[in-house]
Amino acid sequence: MFSFPSQRESAVPVAPVGGLFRLERLRALWVAYDKLMITLGSGLLILLGYLAGRLGWPAAANGLMVLATLLAGYRVAASAWQALRFRVVGINALVTLAALGATIIGEYWEAAVVTFLFSLGNYLEARTMDKTRAALRKLMELAPQVARVRREGTEVEVPAEEVEPGELVLIRAGDKIPVDGRVVRGRAAVNQAAITGESLPVQKEPGDYVFSGTMNESGYLEVEAERTGEETTFARIMQLVEEAQEEKARIQRWLENFARYYTPGIMAVSALTYLVTRDALLALTLLVIACPGALVIATPVSIVAATGNAARHGVLIKGGEHLEKAGRIRAVVLDKTGTLTRGRPLVRKVRVWRGSEKEMLLKAAAVEKLSGHPLAKPLVERAESLGKIPPAENFQVYPGCGVTGTVDGEIIRVGNRRLMQEASIPVPVDVENYLAGEESAGRTAVLVAIGEEIWGAVSIADGIRDEAKNLVSRLKAAGVRKVVMLTGDNQRVARAVARELGMDEYQAEVLPEGKVEAIRRLKQEGLVVAMVGDGINDAPALAAADVGIAMGVAGTDVAMETADIVLMSDRLDKLPYAIGLSRQTLKNIQQNVTFAILVVAVLLLGVMGKKVVLASGMLIHEASVLLVILNAMRLMSYRNG
Incomplete structure (x- = not known):
């Protein structure tokens, strides 16, 4: 039996596999290079039209110019129509009106060149914007x-x-x-x-x-x-960076609102110009050159470039608004432990007044091994390097004082002065002087008593980070006026660390609510304040600051949620880099906005003085947009804090 194919089946020709493959490749090439192909096609038609005109074929020349206008302008018109459906009058609508008007009044060359230049500008903008997103794309490839x-x-x-x-x-x-x-x-x-x-x-x-x-x-x-x-941390970083590049800065929102009213205003001025002068070409030229394209793109392109650069350097800036605020930081508040210091206490010094150092440390470690106090670990590690730690019995903890236990029948006490005083063990004057000297140097001295006598002291300190040594000078170079350290440590330790690092101010024995109060005080002085912490214990202070900066928190959910800027690595030198980049971004945006306004002003004067025509006006306009993008791309190479 024979059967006829259905209408649907007969409408689709059967092609060999090789033909389908070639068709798919052509479709993929079109998707990848459609803007370039449209621009080249339009340019070729304009060239042919120009040659036809020179050869004395005006009808062919005009026809080719109209085809060039349709090829380069049909997408522009479609975009303008879609925007108008949502009551948005943008640059696409202005260019479409200009091209349509020029065609109606017989200025085919002007219409073709305007749409060609706009198409070329869109292609070049897409290429350069793609480069600004290169950092994000490279991250995605990982x-x-x-x-x-x-x-x-x-x-x-x-x-x-x-x-x-x-x-x-x-x-x-x-x-x-x-x-x-x-x-x-x-x-x-x-x-x-x-x-x-x-x-x-x-x-x-x-x-x-x-x-x-x-x-x-x-x-x-x-x-x-x-x-x-x-x-995973990587997936959350990608999500944060993508959201950051879409989030708008305050100045960007203002410019977009401005453009919403500015563009219809320009249309009204152009219409009024035509009614007064009866010069259609002048009105159309005014319509095109006053487009706020460079002004609208001035902020987002800088933000995309800056956040991409930051992400490549392990700094997550959660959007344009936070980037803008960071560029105005005048005071930086830093938590000491785990931020300025390594957060890993070590035995810095051992002083023995009686017996041997080895015996004292092994017996002290036997008791401290049963303690969960942060200062116990470095003492135990030091003792383990000397020999086998003996077992301890009758272990007791005295909160705020120290610990006790029995080793080989002797009572071992490890703690501060108060522990010794409560046990009625005298602290000689030379021991008191030694303790005061250690505390002044920023070290915590733990006394060790065996039996009824003090045998020695173990000085423990959290080492200051290498990159913290020149942090204050680098922050000042980045424009920060005041650098403040907050800590829960005692006054002597805090003073020693603050003096070594060159802090402008410090506060010791500060509880979490005290950190929030310190930030509020700085804000009342009229300073834009950044708080730098670990993102967990410092969450209230991070939230209270104008800009919360969490550092060394790769994988930490709380930091990702609380902070405005996240320094993924455990390195303080990323802080002046982040602030410096934010400052440069603000300058870059200001440069772009100023340049865009000046270009529009100069072009308006040129139109009124009959020095700028439709094609040259569009050329200058597109060039200004590209220069704004290229200026923003300089942020991609920013490195120094």
């Missing part, structure tokens, strides 16, 4: 696609987003790490630049944390997955 996991004793390769928390992920040299998790086996050098902006690989071993999107440069790791898919 997103891991696959993961090797061990399931039921065998190694399988699965899409990265399908890894389940708790699964064991195998990562070889050259692999991208697809999850956030803890290393359980192996050692490797991991490049964390995508997360923290650090230029050098970090050595990872069992117990260390690794992040999705980082690269295993050498070695082998087995990682227990904790965060997967959209929950």
Whole structure:
């Protein structure tokens, strides 16, 4: 039996596979280069029309110019129509009116050139804007696609987003790490630049944390997955950067509102000009050259370039408004512990008045080993390097004073003066003088008593970060007037650290609510205040400041939510960089806005003086837009704080 194809079937020709493949390739090329092809096609038609005119074929010349206008202008007109449906009158509408009007009055050359130049400008703008988003695109390319996991004793390769928390992920040299998790086996050098902006690989071993999107440069790791898919640090960074590049600064919102009324106003002025002068070409020229294109794009292109640069350096700025505020920071408040200092106390000095250092440290560590106090760990680590720590009995904690216990039948006391006083153990004058000297130097001296006598003291201090040493001078160079340190430590320790770092002010023994109050006081002085902390304990202060900056918080949810700016790496030198970049962005925006206004003013004068025509006006207008974009692109190369 024979059957006839249906109408639907007969409408679709059967093509060989090779033909379909070529069709798909052509479609892909058109999508990728449509603006360029339209611009080149329009330019070619204008060239042919010009040649036809020179050869004495006016009808052919006019026809080619109209075709060039239609080719370059049909998308512009379509965009204008869509915008008008939402009651938005933009630059597309102005160009469409100008081209239509020029065609009606017989100025075919002007209509063709205006639409061609506008099409060329759109293409060049798209190319340059794409470059400003290059940092974000490079980050996206780092997103891991696959993961090797061990399931039921065998190694399988699965899409990265399908890894389940708790699964064991195998990562070889050259692999991208697809999850956030803890290393359980192996050692490797991991490049964390995508997360923290650090230029050098970090050595990872069992117990260390690794992040999705980082690269295993050498070695082998087995990682227990904790965060997967959209929950990973890398995925959240990408989301924050994308949101930041879309969020508008206050000045950008103002300019867009201004353009909403400015554009219809220009149309009205053009219409009035025609009614007064009866010069249609003059009115159309006025319509085109007064377009606020460069003015509207002046702010967003700078914000995109700056946030992209920041993301590449491990700094997340959560949008244009926060970037704008950061550019006006005049006071920086820093938490001491974990921000200015490393947050890892170490034994800096040991003083012995009786017995041997080894015996004193081993017996003190036997008691401190049972304590959970932060100062206990460095003492125990120091003792472990000297020998085996003996067992302790009868362990007791005296809050705010210290600990006691029994070692080999002797009572061991480790703590401050108050602990010794309560045990009726005398503290000699020379010991008192030593303690005062250590505290003045910024160190906490812990007394060790064996039996009824003080044997010695162990001085413990949290080391100041290397990059904190010149932080104040770099912040001042970036335009900050006042740098303040807040800490819960005692006055002597706070004074020593503040003096060493050159702080303008410091406050000691400050509780969380005290930090908030200190920030409010600075704001009352008329200063734009930034608070820098770890994003967890300092959450109230971060929220109270004009700009909250959390540092060293890769993987920390609270910091991502609370802070306006997140420094992913545990490095203070990113702080002056972030403030400096924000300052440069504000200057860049001001330059762009000033330039855009001057160009419009000069063009208006040129039109009124009959020095600027429709085509040259459009050329200058598009050139001004490109110059604004190119100026903003300079922010992509900003490096110094």
